[in-house]
Amino acid sequence: MLGDSSRRGVALSTTSTVVVIAAVLAIFLLAPGSAQVRHTFFNPTDMWRSFVGDPKAGYYSVGAALWLNIRMFIAAEILILILALAVAVVRQSTGPVLLPLRVAATVYVDVARGVPLILIIFAIGYGLPALQLTVISDQSAAVYGVAALVISYSAYVAEVYRAGINSVHRSQVAAARSLGLTQWSSMRYVILPQAVRNIIPPLLNDFISLQKDTAQVGLLGAIEANKAAEIYSSTVFNYSSYVVAAILFLLLTIPLARFTDHLIRRDQARRLAGAAQ
């Protein structure tokens, strides 16, 4: 009986999926401007040309430009993990001496979360060079872009850390302190390791978002994948390069998304096993 009904379920879901895809495809292909859209967005020749690039013709390789996105992502991610942890620990501190730091951290989180990323990118990317300072004003667009991403994302990630710290039961703090561990040692050896374990899925979620937001650094002129696609389209007047960039970003983010799902499932299984005991 059960086998029958589950087989019917699979058949039903397969049929409905095929029908929906066929309908969407039919609408796309039968639309009055279909041929035009397919030519400007999905032209295989243009897609290949934009992917490999041709500097002599005046455009860059979208594929090669993605390497800059990856580098910016990795650099930003490492810095975010460190800065956000510092902000979270300061916000969680209780000592009266640290009050000014606590206020500063709170203001930072409020501001950095409230201002759109694109404005932070402009403020850093155009503001710092205009100051005409040594070193600080002489960086590349990619460096300013990473700085802006770090400022914006650390505020979010700090709050994720904080939620993780609060998710560890207070009795763990009591147990640690009762053994004579200092407040810092309790945080370092007992609270943070458990907190980080609890927040890995939401952290990865933020990093999926970070991966694609590296595209916004192109606004400062850095030749990342999205900027390379834009240059191609304005040189050749064909938008297929954007589709190439989109596909490349998907190839980056989907594995991370599946990995996140896997971790969430594993965590659930572990919790269930723990509850069963």
Added chain:
Amino acid sequence: MGRDMGLTSEVPAPGPDGSEALRIEGLRKSFGPHEVLRGLDLAVAPHEVICLIGASGSGKSTLLRCVNLLERIDAGTIWLDGQAITRPGVNENLVRRHIGIVFQSFNLFPHMTVERNVTLAPMKVLGLSRTEAVARAAELLDRFGLGEKRADYPDRLSGGQQQRVAIVRALALRPRLMLLDEVTSALDPELVADVLDVIRELAEGGMTMLIATHEMGFARDIASRVCFLADGQIVEQAPPGRLFSEPSDERTRRFLRRIVDAGRL
């Protein structure tokens, strides 16, 4: 002269009576408008085993948490080996090295193996090397029948084993005083005996202990003195034989009658 010199040097600072392991005078503690401890007094001689009994909410746990400085007291003084540990400026981390506490809900660190649970404080607090800390842990775990669980994580252990690990974790700092806060209340009945055996062994070894418990039979068996808590004070204290058979205070009588009616004595 450092203000907490008495707790770091070998020479004990003068207290009300240097021969007492623990002395509590006029201890008060409120949570909001609710005053849990109302001027509690208690003196404990070295090697004494004190069982604290009383209804839920009578302040047994709060008393133990105050002694370990996990709660900030409102008034009164606590002396450990003649040194006032509730003075302002006392380093609470130094005090806690000398006072082990075991909780009702074990509170083992779930992300660490049994061995790491036991070696963490000796390494980070006492500054022992890993080798020394591991040796100390192995000796204690073996002594309490937990040698084979060294590499396991706490969630693989039974409640009784977890609680015994929690006791070993506290003992690894070689405390002068152990506080046990209803350590068998969260255990299945068949696991209680193992944990009580461990406590009995500690008592026989001369450990000074303050034990909050609902196990009246155990208290009668092990305590050198039983203290009955009610209304935020110790209203009656006596050797177990006398307190259980001829309680003098009406509140003690009422409490014991309820315990007997519940079939727990």
